[in-house]
Amino acid sequence: MSTQTPAAGRPLIEILPESEVSWLRRAARWRTFQDGRMIHMRGDTRAGLSFIDKGCVRFGNPGTDGSYVVASTMGPGECFGEATLFADLPRTHEAVAVGAATIGMIKREVLLERLDASPVLARAMLTVVTSRLYGVLHVLDDAQRLTMPVRLAKHLLQVGAKGIVSLTQQQLADRLGVSRVTISKALTMLAEEDLINRGYGRILLRTGKLRNFVEARNTLLPIG
Amino acid sequence: MSTQTPAAGRPLIEILPESEVSWLRRAARWRTFQDGRMIHMRGDTRAGLSFIDKGCVRFGNPGTDGSYVVASTMGPGECFGEATLFADLPRTHEAVAVGAATIGMIKREVLLERLDASPVLARAMLTVVTSRLYGVLHVLDDAQRLTMPVRLAKHLLQVGAKGIVSLTQQQLADRLGVSRVTISKALTMLAEEDLINRGYGRILLRTGKLRNFVEARNTLLPIG
DNA sequence: GATAGAATGTAAGCAAGTTTACATTTGAGC
DNA sequence: GCTCAAATGTAAACTTGCTTACATTCTATC
Numbered sequence: 001m002s003t004q005t006p007a008a009g010r011p012l013i014e015i016l017p018e019s020e021v022s023w024l025r026r027a028a029r030w031r032t033f034q035d036g037r038m039i040h041m042r043g044d045t046r047a048g049l050s051f052i053d054k055g056c057v058r059f060g061n062p063g064t065d066g067s068y069v070v071a072s073t074m075g076p077g078e079c080f081g082e083a084t085l086f087a088d089l090p091r092t093h094e095a096v097a098v099g100a101a102t103i104g105m106i107k108r109e110v111l112l113e114r115l116d117a118s119p120v121l122a123r124a125m126l127t128v129v130t131s132r133l134y135g136v137l138h139v140l141d142d143a144q145r146l147t148m149p150v151r152l153a154k155h156l157l158q159v160g161a162k163g164i165v166s167l168t169q170q171q172l173a174d175r176l177g178v179s180r181v182t183i184s185k186a187l188t189m190l191a192e193e194d195l196i197n198r199g200y201g202r203i204l205l206r207t208g209k210l211r212n213f214v215e216a217r218n219t220l221l222p223i224g
Numbered sequence: 225m226s227t228q229t230p231a232a233g234r235p236l237i238e239i240l241p242e243s244e245v246s247w248l249r250r251a252a253r254w255r256t257f258q259d260g261r262m263i264h265m266r267g268d269t270r271a272g273l274s275f276i277d278k279g280c281v282r283f284g285n286p287g288t289d290g291s292y293v294v295a296s297t298m299g300p301g302e303c304f305g306e307a308t309l310f311a312d313l314p315r316t317h318e319a320v321a322v323g324a325a326t327i328g329m330i331k332r333e334v335l336l337e338r339l340d341a342s343p344v345l346a347r348a349m350l351t352v353v354t355s356r357l358y359g360v361l362h363v364l365d366d367a368q369r370l371t372m373p374v375r376l377a378k379h380l381l382q383v384g385a386k387g388i389v390s391l392t393q394q395q396l397a398d399r400l401g402v403s404r405v406t407i408s409k410a411l412t413m414l415a416e417e418d419l420i421n422r423g424y425g426r427i428l429l430r431t432g433k434l435r436n437f438v439e440a441r442n443t444l445l446p447i448g
Numbered sequence: 449g450a451t452a453g454a455a456t457g458t459a460a461g462c463a464a465g466t467t468t469a470c471a472t473t474t475g476a477g478c
Numbered sequence: 479g480c481t482c483a484a485a486t487g488t489a490a491a492c493t494t495g496c497t498t499a500c501a502t503t504c505t506a507t508c
Binding site for chain 2: 057092143
Binding site: 344392393405409411422425 | 479484485486487
């Protein structure tokens with residue numbers, strides 16, 4: 001439904017032309033973080049753009065009660081830290097390496113200078129930040145307006161392009177910011193409607209029916 | 225606490241130099257919408273950048289049950305529609321004029337061309353989109369981690385710079401996406417702690433104590 | 449295969465926000 | 479000053495997601 005350029009929702013490295021990518025790689029200071037090591041803390045103000053070459057980075061924050069709220073997880077090709085470049089805002093989330101993560105970091109001044117000389121880089125960054133913004137707006141919107149089963153169905157469609165989602169219920173719970181029990185109940189409902197098949201560590205989707213189900217209770221389709 | 229450039233969180237028109245502003249004004253096709261008229265619908269795909277000269281624009285969506293969820297309201301100097309420029313995404317929210325609203329609209333191709341030639345415009349747009357993204361991330365984060373009184377306190381501090389918030393409880397409820405009853409209860413709690421004084425259509429803040437209260441239960445201070 | 453750790457299904461009680469309802473207070477306009 | 483619509487305070491019943499708890503099912507690995 002939503003007519004999209006191939007660029008929407010894709011990581012920075014993928015939408016940049018080769019020349020820019022190689023510049024980024026050369027300009028970066030490279031560093032590898034072992035699994036579980038902290039890349040930056042919430043509130044950090046050191047400014048610069050980071051991008052992931054290998055491994056993943058998990059963003060989140062500890063709750064006051066000792067719980068931990070995962071905001072998102074990024075993988076190879078994705079970048080973060082834009083807010084420190086343009087808005088001079090402190091980091092909103094802790095960043096922790098998942099697996100050994102190799103991260104390239106470019107100093108603020110260096111990147112801004114390149115940006116002024118490279119319209120294609122500017123466009124790409126605008127694309128990345130804009131689609132991220134609208135993704136988050138969707139999430140916020142959905143959280144207020146949709147029931148759990150619908151939110152879950154939407155997320156499953158986003159994640160499981162080929163009709164299979166290889167995630168545990170706990171991982172789904174983290175992504176949607178709810179408890180595992182809630183996910184389990186919602187999956188039961190979807191299964192009763194014959195929209196999915198539950199498995200161990202994975203879920204099989206009846207993509208067509210599921211899509212109808214989501215569309216019927218509103219909203220634009222997932223951005224994914 | 226959060227060291228900010230003056231640019232963060234401010235509308236596009238204010239952070240652009242005069243030359244760019246006058247270009248925008250000349251390049252735009254101007255149109256005035258009477259109070260309550262629809263500027264665009266959810267799902268619209270016509271691409272272009274819009275900015276507000278006079279009046280306000282309210283963004284929101286009808287719920288399936290007939291209710292209406294307000295996402296935000298923008299005023300003079302602010303722009304919208306970036307997602308149609310860079311990510312080619314359909315509009316996520318209805319836009320409706322509040323008061324007579326004069327809107328300038330620039331076609332996608334025209335703006336993109338200018339953008340490639342004008343680093344300062346690109347930087348400004350990146351600043352706007354990035355701070356908006358991080359504002360939304362904060363909201364999402366807060367919704368999951370903070371209790372109502374704290375969320376409300378944070379919002380009051382953002383809105384009421386001079387120690388006074390001239391909003392009804394219903395308006396606050398719309399902004400935080402909760403019911404009026406919940407706002408009323410939260411205000412009662414804040415008043416019992418002597419952090420605010422409730423009035424009719426307005427709330428007086430004891431800014432210092434309120435700020436302490438929010439800081440004590442975590443989080444970075446409001447971006448506003 | 450046997451087994452232990454991980455993942456899942458489900459129930460009970462709790463917490464927080466919603467809706468509905470109604471009494472009270474406020475302030476703008478006559 | 480009076481009046482009335484708007485705004486506010488509060489209670490009751492309901493909904494939904496959370497936590498805790500425990501039984502069951504699955505699968506990697508010995």
